[in-house]
Every structure is written in C-alpha cells, then in structure tokens.
Amino acid sequence: MNGKKLPEKAFVNIKSPRYRADSLLIELSKNRPDSIGFILGITSKDISTTKRGLDGNIKKPKSKYTDWGVFGLGYKSGTSCIISTFRLKNVKTDLFISRVQKISVHEIGHNLGLDHCETEKCVMQDAVETISTVDSEGFKLCEKCYRKI
Ligand SMILES: [Zn+2]
Ligand SMILES: [Zn+2]
Helix, strand or coil: CCCCCCCCHHHHCCCCCEHHHHHHHHHHHHHCCCCCCCCEEEECCCCCCCCCCCCCCEECCCHHHHHEECCCCEEECHHHHHEECCCCCCCCHHHHHHHHHHHHHHHHHHHHCCCCCCCCCCCCCCCCCCCCHHHHCCCCCCCCHHHHC
C-alpha cells in the first residue's frame, strides 16, 4: 500500500491481531487511480477473510473459519487484490520471493475473472489451506486458464 498504514477499521482481534482482507480490498479499489485497471496491495501484517462454503454459509467449524488467515485475496473480476507476507516468512529468500510471485499472479488471476483450477502446477490451483500447494504450483497459468483471459 505504498508504505501506507493499514486502515484501523480493517483491524480485528478475534483469534489474533489481523486486518480483514475484504475491507482492505475495498480501500484499495477506492484509492485506485482511473488510469490503472488493477491494484495489488502487499502487506507484512496478517490478513483474514471469512471462509464460506458453496451454499454461502460460513464453513464449519465457524470458530475456525469466521476469521480465517490467508496468504492473499482477490475477488473474481474485481479491481484489487492483496497479499500478505505474514505467513510466508522464515524461509530462504528465493523461496520467499517465489511464493510472493505465485500468490500475486494467483490473486490477479482472480481479478481477471479466473476461478480455481484443478490442473496440476497451474498457478490458479486452490491452496487448500496450505503453503505446500503454493510451493508445488508453477508460476504460470495452465493452457485452459490462459485461454479464458
Ligand atoms: Zn484463489
Ligand atoms: Zn489452470
């Protein structure tokens, strides 16, 4: 966020101190200059969202998923996405950088209208709550995803 402080209204302390990724996306979109299509925010603070099932209800157990820590968030066909380095720390620099790159491409992919993809190595694979998925992904979209954008 250009070295900006995160907005206090996005701050929650439900399980631990975090900033709601959903609120940060709204702030980012608001501050997006008309001349650029998408805006990507990067923060070192922990960020979270509410994880919902396909029926729209909060995933169970609710206590776990109401404020769920994430690596990044980007809405499908949105104009902003955010990634957090909070859960990526304590690894060698090259691994850290590759994680940041993959998560950024993934969230921008959502902004460009892509859903999660089942194809092995595709950067749009769902991380399914673990960083090891991110590490096994490639940097690129699979051919199927590529054709969609
Ligand atoms: Zn995703
Ligand atoms: Zn794909």
